[in-house]
Structure formats: structure tokens, C-alpha cells
Amino acid sequence: MTVSRDPDAIHxxxxxxxxxxxGAAEAVWLPQTEQEVIQVIETARQQGKQLTISGGKTGLVGGAVPTEGEGGWILSTERIRPALLVDEASTTITAGAGWRLFELREAAASHQLFLPPDPTEPTCTVGGMVATNASGAHTFRYGATRQWVQQLCVVLASGQRLRLNRGEVIANGTTAQLRTLEGSTIKLTFSELPIPSIKNASGYFLKSGMDLVDLFIGxxxxxxxVTEVTFRLIPTPNALLGGVIFFRSLEQLLRCASDIRSRSRNPNDWLNANILEFADWNALQLVREKFPAIPGDAFGGAIWIEQDLGSNADAQILEEWMELFQRHEAMIEESWFGEREQELVRMRGLRHAIPSSVYEFLTAHGQTKIGTDMAVPEDNFEELYNYYRQQFADSELATVTYGHVGDCHLHANMLLGGNHQLAHAKLVYDRLVAKAITLGGTVxxxxxxxxxxxxYLRQMLGTQAIESMRQVKQALDPDGLFGAGTLFEE
Ligand SMILES: Cc1cc2nc3c(=O)[nH]c(=O)nc-3n(C[C@H](O)[C@H](O)[C@H](O)COP(=O)(O)OP(=O)(O)OC[C@H]3O[C@@H](n4cnc5c(N)ncnc54)[C@H](O)[C@@H]3O)c2cc1C
Structure with missing residues (x-):
């Protein structure tokens, strides 16, 4: 195992x-096995050091970054990489925490299998995906990481280990018992959190009768x-239709997206999108140089869709899509459609280029941003988005909006030209969060x-819910060894 105390290695x-x-840290530990993770935890406890767990460092809320001042040690899981195991019989893949998402996808694909959760950044690690319940474009059809986790291995603050197989440890109402491999029993009592039944990554998953695997996801x-995860896989689709469809009018685009959303949820409809993503005009402007085929008058923005093909209904499916886009006055001639791998890769590339270009732009100009991650129930989506637009129009801030329109979940980013804009942007952001909460959404x-x-978590869930989360944290990590400053205010 490597441990480094050199500031250049820690940086x-x-x-x-x-x-x-x-943030600050005195050392970074890079264990390669579960046994070495236990060793780091025991040493940290003996020396009274707190541990910040780090994966691929692609997170967007600072969870992997130690707190300011006395930051303790970093435990990086990026070297926990025992051989990947794809099991065709059970259609699962088992991976150590340090494997990257793109590596899992490649390994699954070589067995004609597919892992649905897909945070847009493919270099995130297995551990990070599970710890944040990451989701992405495919969540519209396939749900978030949670739905695909079959088994988890976790090392607790005591140095004892849990092996949790989905379906095996179920809470009795709001009490539960976890049994470690070393034979200890941990009793948990919690209150249910008011979790909205929409896409959500806010706080612990605490639900009456829950499967205890879900407590560790998110x-x-x-x-x-998290040292090892087994994910369920599905067969790779035989063929795919992809489309990036441009619109002159945002209103038409939103109506079209709403239509796709409801039709895709109807099992008797031909139309069944796996993906329904959005980029506004400003987002398209940002990547125009990399993708010159973006039309110059797509003022309404673009949506990106994919649907499985490969049955004898393909002609019908294509016809239904074209009829839908015509009805909603999409710029069909200028839009991109394709079924070949090369064409699909270009469309995915466009989607990935948008957030990447935002980060590149900010780095190049020494700027920062404040971006939303709120989602609301479908009926309230347009109200929220119109509110965003109105707030942005009233402010002087440059904005770029893109994201998961299928899940009523957009990333509206305010790009800050300097520190003088920070206070104003925070004020605007506070209003957007308050509006999303009022509309039954998640922060x-x-x-x-x-x-x-x-x-914002406290604002959304209330003090009582935070206390319920604290109780669970106290039962599993009584000395606050892990993740100081994450989720809970000090
Ligand atoms: C360009 C870009 C696009 C993105 N798009 C999306 C998107 O579409 N959807 C999405 O969900 N996210 C997205 N993200 C965010 C990010 O990719 C995800 O949050 C990802 O799951 C983080 O994984 P990581 O390995 O980088 O974790 P890190 O950033 O290293 O850590 C994230 C959190 O997980 C904890 N953690 C990490 N590993 C472990 C472990 N082994 N055990 C316990 N805790 C652990 C850390 O302590 C931290 O709190 C995007 C990021 C970028 C840069």
C-alpha cells in the first residue's frame, strides 16, 4: 500500500x-485491497485522524475534498482494482471500488451486456457512483445506480465488514439490524425521510421496510x-436509433419533450425513448466550434433521444418519431439522425462536450459557476423552468442550461464573470431552490x-429528518471518522 505525506502528491x-x-490533508493513503482499507481505518482511529474517502474526484459537490484546516487523511479507493468479473449466467459484473465506469462498460460490452447507469463523466469510479447514487441520460428509462446494485461490500468505521446482497437484509418497519462478517450486530432505528418520488440524491435513503443495501447507496x-460492488446488467440492444433534434422555438421543444415523456411511459406506444436530454441555445453556442453542423438558428435548443431498434417494428418506430417531430415543428432537415455506431458516438460526444466545455471555459477564464441540480414532479416542470428563465433574464448573469429533460431535471448554470457576481448569483440560486422545494422537488x-x-438539504427535509440521518450516522460511525463536513453541518 502507498501512503504519501508529500504536499505535491496530496495536492x-x-x-x-x-x-x-x-481543503487540507496530512496524508493520502492508497490501499489496494479490503484488508489494506481495514489497516488504514485502524491506523486512523488509533491516531485520532478523520478520513475523507476519494474515488475518481469527478464529483460536483466537494464530497471527496477534505475540509478546510485540519483535514485529517484521504483514503483513495482508486487502486482497489481486483480483476473484473462478468458473470454471463447471472448477467452481473463485480468490480472493486477503483474501476472506472468506462472500463465496466467495455468489459460488459465484450459479453454483449450493458450497464445502464451512466453519469456523463465516464472516468468516475464504481465506489463514487454508488456513494452518490449517480445517474445520467439512461436514468429516464432505467433509473439511477441504485436500481442496478445487486451486492455491496463495505468496510465500516469499526474496521468490520458488511456484505449486503439485495433482498437479504430488510428493515422491520423503521428498525433494522446489520450483521458484520466478524459477527457483530448493529441496531438501527430511524424515521422515514420525506423523500419525493422523483429522481433524487439528497440525503440518506431511509424508508420503512427498506432494503439495507439502499442505505449505503447515496x-x-x-x-x-465501499470496496466492491456487483451490478446487474442487461443485454446490449441489437440496434439503436439516435437523434439530435433542433428547434427554433423553445416552447415547441418543451411540448415535444412532454409528448415523448408521456408516450415513452405508455407500454402500448411504439415510441419508447431510452434517453431524453436537452441543451439550450447558449449550450449549443458553447460547443459550436467543435460541432459546426449545429444550425445557426436553433434558438429553441436541441433534444437528444435514443431508442432500441432491431425488431420488425423498426419502420413503424421511425415513422412515429418523424411524425412527432413534424407536429412539433422541429428543424427536421438540419437535425441529426443515425443508427450507425459512428453517428451515435457523435451525438453522445455532443452531450458530453457541453458540461466539459463549461468546465474548460471556466478554467480558461479563471471563472466559477453555480449550477442547479433540482428536479420536480412532471406537472411542475415547465413552471420551474420558466421561473429559472425569468430569474436569469432579470439578472445580468451569463447562463448555460442543459440536462435531463426526460426526468424534469435540468442543470442551469450561472457563469460568474468575477467575485462581484457571486453574491447576486447565490441570491438567484436561493430563489430557484426555494421554488423547486415549493413545487415538491428535490435540491x-x-x-x-x-x-x-x-x-439546502435542511431546507428541503427539515431539522427532524436531518436528526434521523444523524442517528443512523451515529450508530455506524460513532466517532465521526468518515466524511467530515459532508451532508451534515458541523
Ligand atoms: C463533466 C461531468 C459530468 C457529470 N455528469 C453527471 C451526471 O450526468 N450524473 C451524475 O450523477 N453525476 C455527474 N457528474 C458527477 C460525478 O461524475 C458523479 O458524482 C460520480 O458518481 C462521482 O464519482 P467519483 O468516483 O468521481 O467520486 P468522487 O468525486 O471521488 O467522490 C464522490 C463522493 O463519493 C464518496 N466516495 C467515493 N468513493 C467512495 C467509496 N469507495 N466508498 C465510499 N464513498 C466513496 C466521496 O467521499 C464523495 O462524497 C458529472 C461530473 C462531471 C465532471
Missing amino acids: PFLRDASNLAG MEGTLGV SAEHGIGKLKRG
Whole structure:
């Protein structure tokens, strides 16, 4: 196992993709096995050090970044990489915490299998995906990471291990018992959290009668170290239709998206999108140089769709899509459609280029951003988005909006030209969060709470719910070994 106390080696671990900076750590530990993770935990406890768990550092809320001042140690899981195991019989893949999402996808694909959860950044790790309950474009059809986790291995603050297989440890109402491999029993008592039944990554999953696997999915490195995960897989689709469809009018685009959403949920409809994503005009402008085929008058923005093909209904499916786009006055001639791998890769590339270009732009101009991660129930989506637009129009801020329109979940980013805009942008952001909560939404649908959104979590769930989460944390990590400053305000 490597441990480094050299500031130059520690430095890259003091930042994630949120650009949260200012943290400090005395050492970074890079265990390769579960046994070495236990060793780090025992040493940390003996020496009274807190541990921040770090994966691929692609997180957007600072969960992997140690707190300012006395940051303790970093435990990086990126080297926990025992051989990947694809089991065709049970259609599962088992991976150590340090494997990257793109590597899992490649391994699954070589067996004609597919892992649906897909946070847009493919270099995130297995541990990070589970710890944030990450989701992405495919969540529209297939749900978030949670739905695909079959088994988890977790090392607790006591150094004892849990092996949790979905379906095996179920809470009795709001009490539960966890049994470690070493033979200890941990009793949990909690209150249900008011979790909205929409895409959500805000706080612990605490539900009456819950499966205890779910407690560790979305816990953001505060309850233990995930060392190994078994995901369910599905067969790779025989063929796919992809489309990036441009619109002159945003109103037409939103009506079209709403139509696709409801038709895709109807099992008797030919139309069944796997993906329904959105980019506004400003987002398209940002990537125009990389993708010159974007039409110059797509003022309404674009949506990106994919649907499985490969049955004898393909002609009918294509006809239904074209009829839908015509009805909603899409720019059909200028839009991109394709079924070949090369064409699909270009469309996915466009979607990935948008958030990447935002980060590149900010880095190049020494700027920061504040971006939303709220989702609301479908009936309230247009009201929320119109509110965003009205707030942005009233402010002087440059904005770029894109994201998961299928899940009523957009990332509206305010790009800050300097610190003088920060206070104003925060004020606008506070209004957007308050509106989303009023509309029955969540303050984080996929990035999590980390160190940046703790106040909003309290605003959404209330003090009692935070106390229920604290009780669970106390039962599993009584000395606060893991994730200081994440989820909970000090
Ligand atoms: C360009 C870009 C696009 C993105 N798009 C999406 C998107 O569409 N959807 C989405 O959900 N996210 C998205 N993200 C955010 C990010 O990719 C996800 O949150 C990802 O799951 C984080 O994984 P990671 O390995 O990088 O974790 P890190 O950033 O290293 O850590 C994230 C959190 O997980 C904890 N953690 C990490 N590993 C472990 C472990 N082994 N055990 C316990 N806790 C652990 C950390 O303590 C921290 O709290 C995007 C990020 C970027 C940069």
C-alpha cells in the first residue's frame, strides 16, 4: 500500500470537479485491497485522524475534498482494482471500488451486456457512483445506480465488514439490524425521510421496510468505504436509433419533450425513448466550434433521444418519431439522425462536450459557476423552468442550461464573470431552490449534497429528518471518522 505525506502528491486530492478548494490533508493513503482499507481505518482511529474517502474526484459537490484546516487523511479507493468479473449466467459484473465506469462498460460490452447507469463523466469510479447514487441520460428509462446494485461490500468505521446482497437484509418497519462478517450486530432505528418520488440524491435513503443495501447507496462517503460492488446488467440492444433534434422555438421543444415523456411511459406506444436530454441555445453556442453542423438558428435548443431498434417494428418506430417531430415543428432537415455506431458516438460526444466545455471555459477564464441540480414532479416542470428563465433574464448573469429533460431535471448554470457576481448569483440560486422545494422537488437529483448544499438539504427535509440521518450516522460511525463536513453541518 502507498501512503504519501508529500504536499505535491496530496495536492491533486484537494479538489474535485466542483473546483471546491481550500481543503487540507496530512496524508493520502492508497490501499489496494479490503484488508489494506481495514489497516488504514485502524491506523486512523488509533491516531485520532478523520478520513475523507476519494474515488475518481469527478464529483460536483466537494464530497471527496477534505475540509478546510485540519483535514485529517484521504483514503483513495482508486487502486482497489481486483480483476473484473462478468458473470454471463447471472448477467452481473463485480468490480472493486477503483474501476472506472468506462472500463465496466467495455468489459460488459465484450459479453454483449450493458450497464445502464451512466453519469456523463465516464472516468468516475464504481465506489463514487454508488456513494452518490449517480445517474445520467439512461436514468429516464432505467433509473439511477441504485436500481442496478445487486451486492455491496463495505468496510465500516469499526474496521468490520458488511456484505449486503439485495433482498437479504430488510428493515422491520423503521428498525433494522446489520450483521458484520466478524459477527457483530448493529441496531438501527430511524424515521422515514420525506423523500419525493422523483429522481433524487439528497440525503440518506431511509424508508420503512427498506432494503439495507439502499442505505449505503447515496451516503456520500459518510457511513463506510465501499470496496466492491456487483451490478446487474442487461443485454446490449441489437440496434439503436439516435437523434439530435433542433428547434427554433423553445416552447415547441418543451411540448415535444412532454409528448415523448408521456408516450415513452405508455407500454402500448411504439415510441419508447431510452434517453431524453436537452441543451439550450447558449449550450449549443458553447460547443459550436467543435460541432459546426449545429444550425445557426436553433434558438429553441436541441433534444437528444435514443431508442432500441432491431425488431420488425423498426419502420413503424421511425415513422412515429418523424411524425412527432413534424407536429412539433422541429428543424427536421438540419437535425441529426443515425443508427450507425459512428453517428451515435457523435451525438453522445455532443452531450458530453457541453458540461466539459463549461468546465474548460471556466478554467480558461479563471471563472466559477453555480449550477442547479433540482428536479420536480412532471406537472411542475415547465413552471420551474420558466421561473429559472425569468430569474436569469432579470439578472445580468451569463447562463448555460442543459440536462435531463426526460426526468424534469435540468442543470442551469450561472457563469460568474468575477467575485462581484457571486453574491447576486447565490441570491438567484436561493430563489430557484426555494421554488423547486415549493413545487415538491428535490435540491439534488443526482450530484448529491457534499459540502456545498448542506443548508439546502435542511431546507428541503427539515431539522427532524436531518436528526434521523444523524442517528443512523451515529450508530455506524460513532466517532465521526468518515466524511467530515459532508451532508451534515458541523
Ligand atoms: C463533466 C461531468 C459530468 C457529470 N455528469 C453527471 C451526471 O450526468 N450524473 C451524475 O450523477 N453525476 C455527474 N457528474 C458527477 C460525478 O461524475 C458523479 O458524482 C460520480 O458518481 C462521482 O464519482 P467519483 O468516483 O468521481 O467520486 P468522487 O468525486 O471521488 O467522490 C464522490 C463522493 O463519493 C464518496 N466516495 C467515493 N468513493 C467512495 C467509496 N469507495 N466508498 C465510499 N464513498 C466513496 C466521496 O467521499 C464523495 O462524497 C458529472 C461530473 C462531471 C465532471
